[in-house]
Amino acid sequence: MKTKKHGLSIGIERVDNDLFLSLKAIGKxxxxxxxxxxxxxxxxxAEIKQPKIKALIDGTELDGWEPRAAWDDFKIGLKHGNEFEKIAIYxxxxxLKLTAKIGSWFVSGEVxxxxxxxxALSRVRT
Known part of the structure; x- marks a missing residue:
């Protein structure tokens, strides 16, 4: 039997009202x-007033989303879209280029x- 890995790993770093997220997506x-x-x-x-989010997403091992997961991702974008300052998709x-363009429709910051x-790292760290 072949094992299929999938999931998200997340790193969260807070400095005052700035939040830096690093995400790695694997599989579907x-x-x-x-x-x-x-x-x-x-x-x-929850603990940050008016957060400013910078995110680095590593999609080098991403194979896509199941439909309900795509909806979950979309809901996060709708709920927190105004809080994102920069998103770099590596x-x-x-x-994934198309994903970045579509994502920019739902967040106020740069994608x-x-x-x-x-x-990518340099872009979100500036």
Whole structure:
């Protein structure tokens, strides 16, 4: 039997009202992945007034979303879209470029795609 890995790992760093998220997505994400990650994100944001979120998303091992997981991702964007200042999506798949463009419709900050990790990291750290 072949094992299929999937899920999200998250790093959260807070400095005053700034929140830096680093996310790594692996495999095809499902609803259960978001049931784990969403409370962590909500908890980190709950204690910050007017948070400014900068996020680095590593999608190099992402294979996509199951429909309900895509909906979960969309709901996070709708709820917290005004709190995102910058999102850098690092990947190696052309469809992630389109994901970055679509994502920019739902958040107030900048969303950019990078095929170089250091460039993506530099973008959200400035």
């Amino acid at each position: 994400l499902n609803h259960q992945d978001y049931e784990i990650i969403t409370p962590m994100l909500e908890s980190a944001l 990947g190696n798949k052309n469809w 950019e795609y990078f095929d170089n990790y250091e460039s």
